[in-house]
Amino acid sequence: MNITIKNLQxxxxxKLVLDIKQLEIESxxxxxxxxxxGAGKSTLLNIISxxxxxxxxQVYYDKKKLNKKIQKEITLVFQKPRLLNDTVYKNxxxxxxxRNTKKEDNKFKIEEILKNLDIESLKDKKALELSGGEQQKVALARALVFNPKVLMLDEVTSNIDFESIKTIESIIMNYNKYDKNTIILISHDKKLIKSLCDNVIVLDKLEVN
Incomplete structure (x- = not known):
């Protein structure tokens, strides 16, 4: 999905925190x-989502304004996972x-994403009782399970261990490679940005009196 932003304030x-005349996020x-x-990175993702x-x-998604159908095709994963107080499977x-997906397909989709993120052993555990890295994997799995056309990630690799970071990096790369969907990510990790991103948008902090 191609995203076009025009005259965004x-x-x-x-206080003016974002001022974008024209921005194109490639499909x-x-x-x-x-x-x-303070440059407005998370604010921009909140608007796009x-x-x-x-x-x-204006924000356009494949030249259309946001509607209920488009809303169900995009998702945002926060720096601090917002998980349900229930099992990983229920999350x-x-x-x-x-999204009213076919019930007969749901079990397969869930088991597949659990396997891909190597968190099969967590499926019956309470999500809010997991470690920070485990919770972030669950949040990413929940975002990917319905195959969104736009996946937004806000500092999802911060404050987690190295092995979890490498797993998440691999999942992001493969998801983009095989599903050809749009991914937008915020990160302070320059190595992550360099290794993963096709394009980079630099937001400057506004100095407005």
């Missing part, structure tokens, strides 16, 4: 967003349920 109270590519703290609707300007089942 976002204010917090009276089927991995796009990195970098910039110093449809979480934040309080802005001026992965939830996005399939709200």
């Amino acid at each position: 976002k204010y917090y109270k009276d 089927n590519k991995i796009t990195g967003i970098v910039g110093e703290n 449809g979480i934040d609707k309080n802005f001026c300007g 992965l089942y939830y996005p399939l349920k709200i």
Whole structure:
């Protein structure tokens, strides 16, 4: 899915935090967003994902404005996983349920993504009782299980161990390679950005009096 942003302005109270005249995020590519703290990186993902609707300007998804159908085809994984207080399996089942996918396919999809992320042993455990790295893998699995057309990742490799980072990197690369979907990620890790991203967007912190 190709994303086009035009004349975007976002204010917090009276402070302008984002001012983007024109921005194109290419379909089927991995796009990195970098910039110093306060530059509006997470805010931009919140707008693209449809979480934040309080802005001026236009955001188009394959030349269409956000609607319920498009909303169900995009997802955002936060730096701090927002998991349900339930088992890992139930967490992965939830996005399939709200999208009315075929019940006979759901078990296969869940078991496949659990295997791909090497978290099969966690499926019956409470998600909120897992370690930080395990929770981040579950959050990524929940995002990938319904095969979104746009996957957004906000610092998903921060504060987790090296092996978990390498697993997540591999999953992201393979997902883009084989499913040809659009991935947008924020990271302070320059090595991660360099190794994963086809394009990089640099956001400057606005100095507005």
